Amino acid sequence: MRLLIKNGRVIDPYSGTDETLDILIDKGKIIDIKPKIDGKDNKVLDASRLVVAPGFIDMHVHLREPGQEDKETIKTGSLAAAKGGFTSVACMPNTNPVNDNCGVTEYILAESKKHAIINIFPIAAITKGLKGEELTDMADLVDSGACAFSDDGQPVQNSQVMRRALEYSKITNVSIIDHCEDKNLSRDGVMHEGYYSYLFGLKGIPAASEETMVSRDIILSEKYQSKIHIAHVSTKGSIDLIRWAKDKKIEVTAEVTPHHLLLTDNLIESYDTNLKVNPPLRSETDKKALLQAIKDGIIDAFATDHAPHTFDEKEVEFNNAPFGIIGLETAVSLLLDKLIHKNIISLQRFISMFSTNPAKILGLKNKGKICVGADADLTILNLQKDILVDTNTFVSKSRNCPFNGWRLKGAPVITIVGGKKVYPFK
Amino acid sequence: MSFKHKHLLGIQALSASDILTILETAESFLEISAREVKKVPTLRGKTIVNLFFEPSTRTRSSFELAAKRLSADIINFSNQTSSVSKGESLKDTVLSLEAMNTDAIIVRHSYAGAPHFISTFCRSHIINAGDGAHEHPTQALLDAFTIKQEKAKFKNLKVVIVGDILHSRVARSNIFLLSKMGAKVVCVGPPAFLPIEFQQFGTQIDYNLDRAIEGADVIMTLRIQLERQQKNSFPSIREYRNIYGLTEERFRKAKKDAIIMHPGPINRGVEISSDLADSLQSIILKQVENGVAVRMAILYLLLGGKDRETSD
Numbered sequence: 001m002r003l004l005i006k007n008g009r010v011i012d013p014y015s016g017t018d019e020t021l022d023i024l025i026d027k028g029k030i031i032d033i034k035p036k037i038d039g040k041d042n043k044v045l046d047a048s049r050l051v052v053a054p055g056f057i058d059m060h061v062h063l064r065e066p067g068q069e070d071k072e073t074i075k076t077g078s079l080a081a082a083k084g085g086f087t088s089v090a091c092m093p094n095t096n097p098v099n100d101n102c103g104v105t106e107y108i109l110a111e112s113k114k115h116a117i118i119n120i121f122p123i124a125a126i127t128k129g130l131k132g133e134e135l136t137d138m139a140d141l142v143d144s145g146a147c148a149f150s151d152d153g154q155p156v157q158n159s160q161v162m163r164r165a166l167e168y169s170k171i172t173n174v175s176i177i178d179h180c181e182d183k184n185l186s187r188d189g190v191m192h193e194g195y196y197s198y199l200f201g202l203k204g205i206p207a208a209s210e211e212t213m214v215s216r217d218i219i220l221s222e223k224y225q226s227k228i229h230i231a232h233v234s235t236k237g238s239i240d241l242i243r244w245a246k247d248k249k250i251e252v253t254a255e256v257t258p259h260h261l262l263l264t265d266n267l268i269e270s271y272d273t274n275l276k277v278n279p280p281l282r283s284e285t286d287k288k289a290l291l292q293a294i295k296d297g298i299i300d301a302f303a304t305d306h307a308p309h310t311f312d313e314k315e316v317e318f319n320n321a322p323f324g325i326i327g328l329e330t331a332v333s334l335l336l337d338k339l340i341h342k343n344i345i346s347l348q349r350f351i352s353m354f355s356t357n358p359a360k361i362l363g364l365k366n367k368g369k370i371c372v373g374a375d376a377d378l379t380i381l382n383l384q385k386d387i388l389v390d391t392n393t394f395v396s397k398s399r400n401c402p403f404n405g406w407r408l409k410g411a412p413v414i415t416i417v418g419g420k421k422v423y424p425f426k
Numbered sequence: 427m428s429f430k431h432k433h434l435l436g437i438q439a440l441s442a443s444d445i446l447t448i449l450e451t452a453e454s455f456l457e458i459s460a461r462e463v464k465k466v467p468t469l470r471g472k473t474i475v476n477l478f479f480e481p482s483t484r485t486r487s488s489f490e491l492a493a494k495r496l497s498a499d500i501i502n503f504s505n506q507t508s509s510v511s512k513g514e515s516l517k518d519t520v521l522s523l524e525a526m527n528t529d530a531i532i533v534r535h536s537y538a539g540a541p542h543f544i545s546t547f548c549r550s551h552i553i554n555a556g557d558g559a560h561e562h563p564t565q566a567l568l569d570a571f572t573i574k575q576e577k578a579k580f581k582n583l584k585v586v587i588v589g590d591i592l593h594s595r596v597a598r599s600n601i602f603l604l605s606k607m608g609a610k611v612v613c614v615g616p617p618a619f620l621p622i623e624f625q626q627f628g629t630q631i632d633y634n635l636d637r638a639i640e641g642a643d644v645i646m647t648l649r650i651q652l653e654r655q656q657k658n659s660f661p662s663i664r665e666y667r668n669i670y671g672l673t674e675e676r677f678r679k680a681k682k683d684a685i686i687m688h689p690g691p692i693n694r695g696v697e698i699s700s701d702l703a704d705s706l707q708s709i710i711l712k713q714v715e716n717g718v719a720v721r722m723a724i725l726y727l728l729l730g731g732k733d734r735e736t737s738d
Contacts, residue, residue: 198627270542316515
């Protein structure tokens with residue numbers, strides 16, 4: 001049976017659409033879009049007073065499978081994504097074993113087919129074992145289904161290795177995603193280096209550790225004419241560099257996380273390990289620069305860097321806690337409240353950063369847009385819905401979320417993947 | 427006299443009047459240690475744990491004697507001989523000790539915030555005996571007590587703190603305390619040990635000891651913490667000594683009645699010349715002696731008097 005979504009406010013940044021339209025879906029594709037489509041013979045979903053957007057894509061998550069299923073699995077991660085309004089996620093390769101060979105990529109895809117209710121796109125490692133030394137078999141990995149490459153968390157320190165990866169990506173034509181961090185500058189650091197790290201007696205991760213690598217990547221990208229995507233940008237300096245690069249038409253794109261847009265280093269006064277994340281929560285100045293950058297269109301995408309860890313792992317001294325914040329179930333509501341209702345950016349830009357742009361960066365041709373022939377992945381939002389973030393209601397396996405107790409306006413209410421309603425859960 | 431804190435986690439949380447309360451209380455305890463029978467029954471029946479995850483000579487013994495002179499029962503815990511070496515978490519370790527009905531836990535830990543973390547799940551009073559590079563409140567209080575003994579005031583005293591400021595919890599607690607009490611604090615050390623942001627704590631910073639020491643009332647030298655150093659913080663011990671070592675010649679630029687302090691342990695001949703450490707102007711051992719009275723005062727203010735309301 002075909003699915004008809006009626007009376008929704010359809011916003012599609014790809015075509016610039018923002019009007020009340022009906023969308024007809026058949027066999028996982030959008031087959032018609034018109035102001036009025038006849039409801040008979042179709043299953044009808046009434047989207048009155050709701051916003052219908054192309055399916056949201058989180059291009060930076062950690063699903064922990066294979067190897068760390070106590071933190072998250074493909075199944076629970078996909079449930080969390082669907083609940084949070086995401087129809088697709090791209091998962092980072094720092095699993096155990098590392099996703100640096102076709103076997104692991106194919107395993108993730110096979111498990112996703114069995115257990116995931118949304119689309120899972122594996123990101124493969126740039127280097128074998130995330131060691132920063134030898135390139136993985138990148139072309140083979142793309143054939144197996146890798147959507148991008150990244151050594152997230154253990155970033156490539158050797159500039160020659162990064163250069164070779166960028167050069168080779170011209171053959172595979174998929175993005176290199178870099179977690180920019182000079183590990184020599186950040187060694188043993190646990191929070192942003194600055195007044196508050198000195199005040200709290202914690203070792204700092206300087207802004208320079210990110211910015212030196214952002215500048216390296218931009219220079220390599222320009223010299224070797226390859227695309228580079230900067231993961232979770234967190235500092236004003238990085239923004240300045242990316243702004244400069246974009247002015248020069250260098251093919252650099254960037255993402256930002258909700259926590260870097262909303263939280264700052266001073267909060268660590270409590271030594272709450274749910275605030276320990278890498279890159280670290282930065283200063284107020286950095287946060288302001290990130291907000292300005294999304295206004296100016298310098299940052300292309302929102303991404304959560306969903307990084308699940310168990311309660312016990314986080315219930316320790318700040319130094320001993322692993323880095324990471326989960327974000328799939330809170331990102332959309334957080335940013336609807338803090339960016340849309342606070343009039344920081346338009347809904348068009350909001351949706352392009354959650355959908356159209358990540359689809360473009362990952363090369364997902366039939367996603368990130370609402371048009372005839374596109375995949376029927378849709379995220380439906382209720383801008384007025386009031387919610388309370390309560391980690392006890394999370395479907396993710398983990399609870400490491402610093403937003404517990406926040407009251408927010410605006411929420412994803414229906415998630416459709418391949419023409420099927422996957423959220424609300426049956 | 428009122429002291430309303432449940433824990434002593436750092437100087438930051440204390441007001442100037444809290445600090446004065448502690449110092450005045452310590453004054454009254456000073457005499458007990460000079461008695462033939464060095465014991466009063468004030469904390470009889472209280473159980474205190476010395477929970478030390480890092481080595482310590484002065485602080486641990488000082489707390490132990492303070493507790494014993496107040497008739498409390500105190501046990502010592504060290505991580506080398508405990509289940510921590512079997513991989514037990516800090517939380518499980520503390521909860522197990524607390525299950526034996528402790529009243530106070532004195533914590534020394536190499537990680538900043540460990541006592542704060544413990545205070546989130548513990549019923550006992552928590553006393554920070556040094557957490558990473560964060561705070562060492564009892565050291566700053568005993569330093570303040572000693573300065574007050576010698577100088578009778580804090581207002582407008584020029585206190586120069588020399589050394590590895592960045593890694594020093596003693597420096598932080600002293601900066602917070604002395605600034606609250608109106609002293610003028612100047613921090614001196616090589617740039618890698620003295621981030622510019624320290625100015626925001628209300629101190630002056632200077633890379634030149636010869637200049638900074640002029641007119642100083644108090645010079646506090648800090649140990650170069652070789653166990654916390656990263657490579658290349660400074661080129662060599664030799665260069666450090668030449669530029670930042672407290673020598674007789676440098677000390678002459680301070681005020682005539684200036685005093686020399688050091689939280690110990692000393693690297694003789696590195697941050698301070700051996701002769702100066704043993705000189706009359708050095709009150710290093712006085713600091714240690716006063717430590718017992720100050721810690722008695724803290725134990726008394728936190729634990730003494732069943733009916734006292736405590737909040738934090």
